[in-house]
Structures are given as C-alpha cells and as structure tokens.
Amino acid sequence: MDSKVKALAVLAALSVTTLALLLVWYTNGSGKIGGGSGVAATESVPAQPEANGYRDFLKDDTFFDPETKSSVLMETKEITPRLYMQADSVMKDIRVCITGEDGTPVKGYSFYINIDGLGEFKDLDKDGMIYVPDLKAGDYFVQLENEPGFVVPDEPMRVAVRDQLEYEVIGDISLYIHSEDEIDEAAEDTEIPGASDDTDETEVKTKWEGTDAAFGIDVSKWQKEIDWQKVADSGVDFAIIRCGYRGSSSGYLIEDKCFKKNLEGAKAAGIKVGVYFFSQAVSEVEAVEEASMVVTLLDGAKLDYPIFIDTESAGGNGRADGLNAADRTAVLKAFCETIDNSGYHSGIYASRCWYYERLNDGELTDITHWVAEYRKNPLYKGEFALWQYTSSGVIDGINTRVDLDLVWNGN
Structure with a gap:
C-alpha cells in the first residue's frame, strides 16, 4: 500500500471515530436514546436544579399579582410629596399659592419663588402664599425654588400681569x-x-x-x-x-x-x-x-x-x-x-x-x-x-x- 492510500485510510478511520463520539454525546445529552454512561449522567445533574427553579417561578401565583408588594421594596421605597403652584394676577401684581396634591396651601415652610428679572421672594408668614405687588404689565415666569423634602415643578409658570382691574370674581x-x-x-x-x-x-x-x-x-x-x-x-x-x-x-x-x-x-x-x-x-x-x-x-x-x-x-x-x-x-x-x-x-x-x-x-x-x-x-x-x-x-x-x-x- 503506497503512502497516499495509507493517508486515506487513516482519514477514514478518524472520521468514523469522530462520528461515533458525536452519536454517543447526542444520545447521552438529549436523554432520548438509552440511559447513557455514568459519566454522562453525572454531567447532566447540575442542570436539574435550574430546571426546577424555572418551573417553581412559573408556579408562583403572586409574581405578577399587582396587589402583592415586596416587603423589601416597601421598606426601602421613599415617598416624597410633590408641590404645585397656582399663580395669577388681578392688577399689576402676582399672587402665588403653593399647594400639595390635595390642592390646599402647604403651610409651615419658608418657600421661595424666583421671578425672572425681579429676583427671589419669600413666604414670610409660612402660609403657602406669596404676593408680589407693584409690577408692570406683561408676561413673567415664576419658578418655585427647591425645598428639602419636596419635589418641586421642573418648569417655571408663565403669568400674565394685568394692567387694568377687571371687576370679575377671582376663580381661585x-x-x-x-x-x-x-x-x-x-x-x-x-x-x-x-x-x-x-x-x-x-x-x-x-x-x-x-x-x-x-x-x-x-x-x-x-x-x-x-x-x-x-x-x-x-x-x-x-x-x-x-x-x-x-x-x-x-x-x-x-x-x-x-x-x-x-x-x-x-x-x-x-x-x-x-x-x-x-x-x-x-x-x-x-x-x-x-x-x-x-x-x-x-x-x-x-x-x-x-x-x-x-x-x-x-x-x-x-x-x-x-x-x-x-x-x-x-x-x-x-x-x-x-x-x-x-x-x-x-x-x-x-x-x-x-x-x-x-x-x-x-x-x-x-x-x-x-x-x-x-x-x-x-x-x-x-x-x-x-x-x-x-x-x-x-x-x-x-x-x-x-x-x-x-x-x-x-x-
């Protein structure tokens, strides 16, 4: 047998061996054909807890239940009250009321507002209201400044200051x-x-x-x-x-x-x-x-x-x-x-x-x-x-x- 024939024979033998190994791996790994060897069975054991955990997750009736709260989340979640502003003008003035989510004035805090071009104004008596008189007619932007413990509006509020008094009921x-x-x-x-x-x-x-x-x-x-x-x-x-x-x-x-x-x-x-x-x-x-x-x-x-x-x-x-x-x-x-x-x-x-x-x-x-x-x-x-x-x-x-x-x- 010449060298060329020998090489072909070796290649064929290797191919058969590789095919046999693949067949054994497939049989033991899929679990569908025969019991497989002890080694193969041992290698498949770690996968079992994963499968059980997945099945347990699917059996958890409360996972997607909106009424069920995580105790960990409840303990760590912080609810920060949000502040709102209501502002208007009667005549040459701006009246600002700082309210909570219930729409009533928030009292007991020295709130500050900033009016563009005019500067800061403080709620001196802490009643949730700030009055700024003697303004020229025109548009002003009012921003409630940060107050510790509250979430304040991100954007300023536009207020149109009136030049003439209107004898109409003030809505707020x-x-x-x-x-x-x-x-x-x-x-x-x-x-x-x-x-x-x-x-x-x-x-x-x-x-x-x-x-x-x-x-x-x-x-x-x-x-x-x-x-x-x-x-x-x-x-x-x-x-x-x-x-x-x-x-x-x-x-x-x-x-x-x-x-x-x-x-x-x-x-x-x-x-x-x-x-x-x-x-x-x-x-x-x-x-x-x-x-x-x-x-x-x-x-x-x-x-x-x-x-x-x-x-x-x-x-x-x-x-x-x-x-x-x-x-x-x-x-x-x-x-x-x-x-x-x-x-x-x-x-x-x-x-x-x-x-x-x-x-x-x-x-x-x-x-x-x-x-x-x-x-x-x-x-x-x-x-x-x-x-x-x-x-x-x-x-x-x-x-x-x-x-x-x-x-x-x-x-």
Missing part, C-alpha cells in the same frame, strides 16, 4: 379663605357697631309696630346658636347674615364660623335672606377679592336681599380705618360692581355719620343703601332701602342682643 379665591380656627379672632374680628355714636334717647329696641315695612334682623357668630324656627314664629320676615370679614390686623379673608349654619337655618324656617361682609379692604384689588370670596362661599345659593359691604370702624387700629373718603368710596364701588357682575345684587351698609363723613356719598346714589341710625326718626337725608334702628333688640330664639331692621314694602 377659595385658596385664600381662612377659617376662624386658623386665626386669632380677638385680633382680627374687631368690628365696632357703626351707629354707636349715631343714637339718641328715642331709640326703639323692640319690634317696630304700626308699619307696613318688613321686619328683620342681621346676625353673625356673635349671636351664637340661633333657633331659627322660633325666630320665624316671632314675626321676623328677613335676615341679613354675615358670611365673613377681612382680618383687621392680618388682612386675611376669614369665613364667619356660623355663616353656613345660619343661612341654611333661616331658609329652612322660611325667612328671606341676604348677606353682608365686613370689609377691611385698603384697595380696589382687595375689594374685588372680598366680593369674590362672598360669591364663592354662596356657591350659587339664591338670595332674597342684596349682598352688602359693611364699612365701619375696626376699633380705630384696623388696617382700613385710616382710609380717606375717596379711597374708601373706590373700595365700595369696586366691591359692588364685582357683585353685580356676578349676577347678585349689591348694597352698602354704613351709619349716617359714615355716609356723611367717611364716604363720598354722592358717588354711591345708584347703589342700595342700608343705613344704621338709632333714633325714632332718622336724620339721614338720602334714599335708603333698609334701616337698622337698634343694636339692642330682643328676639325669641336668640339668646343675645341683636340688630333690628326695617325694609319698606318688603323689598
């Missing part, structure tokens, strides 16, 4: 209304009866008899619990109910704690109702805020009598006590125009002296007047629809002194 005013639980009532609710110096010995302190005028009362939280059915049975036709006031110190908008209960109680007893608000506004902008608060609190409730702005002293130290007649008159007009534009009817409450000395009454003749003057024959010479003739009345169903009023022709 509810964010700025405080309850009496949040304030110092003794410092904020310091209203002094407007006609305390406009009275004489002829003052009548009982129900007025012998007239075709409708008989009414005006009430607030100071009358405490009222039995409205007894009030109605005593002959009361109408009630003017205080819905709130502006704090004479802080300037906060504050809801009278008894307003809703009194409004519902009077209506249920068949008594006609109107509303009044004790003002401490020092500008037309604040007057629009006050009117907006009243309309918001009413939430569409039907009234039989006007919404009155009550202008009188807050003890001499109230924030609006020092206004001159022109500025105070402008406040009243702004309040009343906003109320009228909302669909309700407006009016002004003041004593005879205030109409004469603290207001430019000649500019207010087209607005319903409610005059406080405690004498049998009032000296006020202008036209008025309502007359508060005493603050010392006694009515069944009310355990305190109460203001008594008349409306001619019940209108």
